[in-house]
Structure formats: C-alpha cells, structure tokens
Amino acid sequence: MDSIMQTEKKCFICARRKYLEEHHIFGGTANRKKSEKHGLKVWLCYEDHRGNSGVHFNRVVDLALKAAGQKKFEETHTREEFRKEFGKSWL
Numbered sequence: 001m002d003s004i005m006q007t008e009k010k011c012f013i014c015a016r017r018k019y020l021e022e023h024h025i026f027g028g029t030a031n032r033k034k035s036e037k038h039g040l041k042v043w044l045c046y047e048d049h050r051g052n053s054g055v056h057f058n059r060v061v062d063l064a065l066k067a068a069g070q071k072k073f074e075e076t077h078t079r080e081e082f083r084k085e086f087g088k089s090w091l
C-alpha cells in the first residue's frame with residue numbers, strides 16, 4: 001500500500017527530494033509487513049535514513065516517527081486495534 005503519511009515524495013524530515021529511500025516505520029519481520037499493509041512508511045533522504053544521525057541510528061527520531069505513525073493509524077482505528085496489530089503502544 002502507498003504511504004498514508006505523505007502525499008508528496010520528499011524526505012519526511014528535511015523535505016529534500018534527492019537520494020530518497022523508503023522507511024517502514026515499524027520494523028522487525030512482522031511489523032515491517034504490517035507497516036507495508038497499512039501504508040505506515042515514509043520517504044527519507046539517505047542522511048535521515050541511514051546516516052549517522054538517521055532514524056536507524058537515532059532513537060529520538062525513531063520514536064518520533066513511531067509516534068507520528070501511530071497517530072496517523074489512530075485517525076481511522078482505535079488504540080486497542082493499534083496494540084493488537086503492532087504489539088504495543090508508542091503513545
């Protein structure tokens with residue numbers, strides 16, 4: 001499914017449009033599939049994705065993206081549904 005987080009293809013963090021990579025907000029084998037199913041993914045530039053301070057190496061950014069993803073999911077689902085699907089709440 002397409003991202004429900006963004007309508008435009010640009011870095012979710014810095015809005016750059018170069019070197020974009022797709023990031024699934026909830027990782028791990030099961031949750032990555034569920035992120036795909038629900039469109040909980042964002043475009044990130046290489047730096048914000050896999051750079052030294054990118055989401056894969058920066059817990060603060062990771063948690064902020066997870067909170068944003070859960071909020072978006074909860075626009076159309078309950079918190080209980082989120083918990084059931086992803087195993088816990090980040091909010």
Ligand SMILES: [Zn+2]
Pocket residue numbers: 011012013014015016044045046047048
């Ligand atoms: Zn960026």
Ligand SMILES: [Zn+2]
Pocket residue numbers: 022023024049056
């Ligand atoms: Zn990623």
